[in-house]
Amino acid sequence: MTADAAAWQALGLSLWVAFWATLLAMPLALWVAWLLARVPFRGKWLLNAAVHLPLVLPPVVTGYLLLLSFGRSAPLGRALEAVGLQLAFHWTGAVLAAIVMGFPLMVRAMRLAIEAVDPKLEAAAATLGAPRTHVFARVTLPLIAPGILAGAVMGFAKAMGEFGATITFVANIPGQTQTLPSAIWTALQIPGGESAALFMVALACLVAVAAVVISEALARRVAARIAGA
Amino acid sequence: MTADAAAWQALGLSLWVAFWATLLAMPLALWVAWLLARVPFRGKWLLNAAVHLPLVLPPVVTGYLLLLSFGRSAPLGRALEAVGLQLAFHWTGAVLAAIVMGFPLMVRAMRLAIEAVDPKLEAAAATLGAPRTHVFARVTLPLIAPGILAGAVMGFAKAMGEFGATITFVANIPGQTQTLPSAIWTALQIPGGESAALFMVALACLVAVAAVVISEALARRVAARIAGA
Amino acid sequence: EQAPVTVFAAASLRGALDNIGAGYDLPVVISYGGSGTMARQVAAGAQADLVILASSTWMTWLQNQSLPDLSDAQIVAQNTLVVIAPVGAPALEDPADLLARLSGGRLAMGQRDAVPAGTYARQWLETAGIWSTLMPHLAETDNVRAALALVARAQAALGVVYASDAAAEPAVEVIYTVPEDHHDPILYPAASLSPAGGALLAFILAPEAQAVLRDHGFAPLQQ
Amino acid sequence: MSLDLHIKQQFGDFALDVAFTAGAGITALFGRSGAGKTTVINAVAGLLRPEGGHVHLQGETLFDATRGIFVPPAKRQLGYVFQDARLFPHLSVVDNLTFGARYAPSGAAGPDLADVIKLLGLEHVQNRAPNTLSGGEKQRVALGRALLSRPRLLLMDEPLASLDGPRKQEILPYLERLRDGPLGLPILYVSHAVDEVARLADTLVLVQDGRVRADGPLFEVMSDPAAVPLLGVREAGAVIEADVLEHADDGLSTLRISAGQLELPGVQAPVGARVRLRVLAQDVILSLDRPDGLSSVNILPVVIEAVHPGDGPGAAIALRAGNDRLLARVTARAVAELRLKPGLHCHAILKATTVAPGSIGR
Amino acid sequence: MSLDLHIKQQFGDFALDVAFTAGAGITALFGRSGAGKTTVINAVAGLLRPEGGHVHLQGETLFDATRGIFVPPAKRQLGYVFQDARLFPHLSVVDNLTFGARYAPSGAAGPDLADVIKLLGLEHVQNRAPNTLSGGEKQRVALGRALLSRPRLLLMDEPLASLDGPRKQEILPYLERLRDGPLGLPILYVSHAVDEVARLADTLVLVQDGRVRADGPLFEVMSDPAAVPLLGVREAGAVIEADVLEHADDGLSTLRISAGQLELPGVQAPVGARVRLRVLAQDVILSLDRPDGLSSVNILPVVIEAVHPGDGPGAAIALRAGNDRLLARVTARAVAELRLKPGLHCHAILKATTVAPGSIGR
């Protein structure tokens, strides 16, 4: 396989992983953000700290902890493998790593957005008869669309760039688990690999630009609707 | 030096680096967030994409790019060193790496907060005679305090956990540039190093908890002032 | 307080080199990392007195960077490639049995292109004619020690690592030693960037330090 | 309907302790800024869980502090028109209007979207974003939104404050129809405007500094000279009932009250209907003799019941006209010159155009 | 002051094209909801940059579309009381009030913090967060905040809409004093309340559907029968000037108007001052003969100038009393019965308490 083909393959895998990671993490992140923003409960500080942990820990440690929890020798990993879900050394594990690593970013963006929603509007919806879930779906959710979008972009970008946890959890197997960052890193470990790396860095930049441009366009549409333009 | 002493030393350095990174990045992040949120200009998408790049690129690449730009053999690096500011292989470089890596997180949090400020309040301040800078300092800034706080926590946490870019840019010199993540990684390089690593991971967790708890307490105070409680 | 000697060294030397440094009469500060990173950092002007890599290609690259203070390279250590398994496993008679011995598990090794130990492992497996069969069953890590840990933690069934790594980990057992001629020689070249580095280099080459390296599982230097 | 409430709530040094019962029709909460009106209405809506008291609506307990009962707002089926409009900024005007429709009890009667848009004059803005509406337009959408959720009780917190006179004149009869129509929609209405209150309310609750100062049927509270300082001198007056006898071609209608007949313009109720007239104290002129040749033809024989000298140069004269009570406000000088005193028979001149006609409930 | 403006702005299918000049004193913008009042005031404040037109204040060009001049809001030195209060939620009431003080031109005269807190009754809330204020309290803080920035022109967008009657009665005289005092603070005032407008305004601008329908001195616009439909039937009337002659012990004051003397309660102006009286058309009763024995002592000889039959059962009668014009609203039946027609001499009975006294500016 040529270096170029390997690059495209890695890009494809990264996009795939980032797509699933973003999609899967969003509802959970939204739920956690909502808990943190709006629901008072004991031990909230613990959840809050736990959400931030992947930021504070070196990614390698996070990957290592994932391996210890979901690896083949861990009960959880074995149980999941028994139902056909293999995570370690598998692209699905890369998705999990990306979810975990992007989680603090997504939660924070969504939480800020939720906290900015005027509770008076939610109260107004309640007086109109809307049950809690409907208030969330019909008032809160559309109003925090910019925050969700921001969270999604951050999560996606992080998933595209995640390296340490991914390589530790799912290794760096070309064609199987070699994401774009792993491939770039690999290229950099070879004397003279800079040009191959540069090409892949350019691909990553392109993806970043595309993600940012698309998300901004979406955000502008949301904002325009509210501004009435 | 014992393993424990090394761990404390690494913790001290990481806290020091994270402190400066957060402090220095905040004004710049705030400015960029404000530009992105409120000022229309050509090429905004470029700035926006650039801010997201450190998320998308593998940290090692970011570190390598820093090394190429600010290394002792790069013109910029040499110029800075001439005025007494050495970055590469120096704790100041770790600060720079942490700033760059945490920047997207800080900007996003602040930007979301700025976008949530009702422009009508800013307009009201203007009609009272407040020049632009005063409107920002006396109305916008206090209103986005939660976002600034969120950005600061994220930036601080990221600075505590940054590994790839840091080790690439400033190396892993115990007592000089070995941050907590580098020390954890180094500990994992010898079989049986897990217990030393675990101890340092616990330290990192403690810092995370402390940062989160402190920031939440601050945020509650801000919120209480606005709610009038 | 004496000025310490700063060494940039390949991570797989961690342990042995720490011990040697402790026995030196000046304080020794060692920054560990991947060989490629080390080489680039030295080229970028890192204030190292001595650089020790795990890869001849990177040392060649570094020598070509026209650094005025860089001395000629000298081999300070040699290593052997071994196959490891969790303790208690029977010896591997024939590399052809590798796939069977994996029994659905994975073979941990350094990344084939990026990690020198992984490149040597690939060379061996290609020579043995089982590379393509094994390819789908690999767990390629970002450094050898990670491969070692995978086997020690039973995350991977078997691993290909250096003898020096295996020696340091009580949880694993060497079940096969790879013949030296099945891959490029595994050499650790070093070069000094200052007189202090040169002195330390000489100390490492001295028999006392070489004995420490051998204790850590490195192969004796073949001059 | 029957609303029976008692709300106790302490905010810093402001103590609210309000209790009243309201029957069918419109109950007005009237009081100065900061008196506690919004707080009461919030407690009824369930947006505030008061520290003490209870809220019973049609026999159902919505809140009871001692029994620990608190029905959440979404389950109360009340329509709340907020003092600030609180429109959903991400929804168009139409989507705001129909927001609550799906939660209305199935089969509940009430106005439909087209009716409401027409009544409130929202045709031109229906597809716009709330942020582009003028102040009065927002308030109208808020009113429509509450109506379309088909509530069993409508809570209105100064809903017409930013509406112009002509628009108010369109909406007020509509509210009356809601109250009087088949829906019989009861309304709890906060207002500073005495004329609105006088026109609409069946029950009046005067709130001052967190306490109820007077409450009861509108007629009684309004014609109680003691209420004058609370209502404001210029707004004091009586509300009386009248039967519509005839509509003449020139637009004047003849109405009968207990003391005689009145001729009024602009009476919309059909012949035979009972309507309500508001007679401001300041719009009643007393005459010792029955005057002649006046452009005002409404002259009633009255008996003075009491003379209440005010703080200033005015005096409030309580009058009996047949079975009805009227209030007149005259100067102290006139009291002296005309020797007005209880028991004196004289004539009250009412400007025909000064009374606000409006149909009345039950 | 002189304000000279022309604002052109298109919002979707709403076209605004408003031009007027306003002299010293208070200029009222009056119009129905959605007429474009807030848009005009925003353009004056600089919060909207209109598509066309200009704004000149005291000879200074604040905006000129053709010359591309646009002075930013912060440099205009105007005080704006918004329709929604727009208080700064993170600042206490006092900090809101004093927000603009530091930008006031040094040495500018005006009320100080203590004055404003007292006038607006904010003593008890001064250290509270805006979120805990009632609707009326918020509006008062907004007014105080604008006043304390020492503006050279005050823009008020329905600033009293959510205030109760007594509070309004306290604030209106204060606004008059601002207008008349040494500051001579000019005010551009949006209101739906005709009584506020009649009391305060020197110039009245009637806006309808984005156009000016009538504008000019208050006296003229108010007593123009053509303005009746815009003002609302019940609010039409005349505003006349009077000189204070004497204050009697019983609280009544004697005032001279061109047609004779009136006796009114509650006149605060000193003897010799010129005051303004509002006489609602519906509060004027016409009598062919001079009546006697009435509780109302204000009877003026008048001449009928014109009879304007209305759409309904009423007619507007334009009267001349001395040099002043009055408006009376009577029924068509009374017109017929009393045979009212131009040139007829008769008497107008004015309820003494129906006129709203207030000092007047220049």
Ligand SMILES: Nc1ncnc2c1ncn2[C@@H]1O[C@H](COP(=O)(O)OP(=O)(O)OP(=O)(O)O)[C@@H](O)[C@H]1O
């Ligand atoms: N959270 C709070 N903390 C302290 N005081 C409060 C709080 N909420 C309300 N108040 C006070 O309670 C009083 C009653 O408020 P409320 O909003 O019920 O008044 P209101 O009668 O509706 O007045 P308005 O006519 O001005 O709207 C006010 O003085 C207000 O300042």
Ligand SMILES: Nc1ncnc2c1ncn2[C@@H]1O[C@H](COP(=O)(O)OP(=O)(O)OP(=O)(O)O)[C@@H](O)[C@H]1O
């Ligand atoms: N951004 C916009 N897009 C479309 N229409 C707008 C926009 N802004 C204002 N309008 C329309 O312009 C008209 C005038 O608005 P404005 O706010 O000036 O009215 P107003 O006279 O202040 O009314 P109110 O008394 O109800 O506050 C309204 O019909 C409004 O819907």
Ligand code: MOO
């Ligand atoms: O020491 Mo290495 O570069 O991990 O084989």
Ligand SMILES: [Mg+2]
């Ligand atoms: Mg209120």
Ligand SMILES: [Mg+2]
């Ligand atoms: Mg308006």
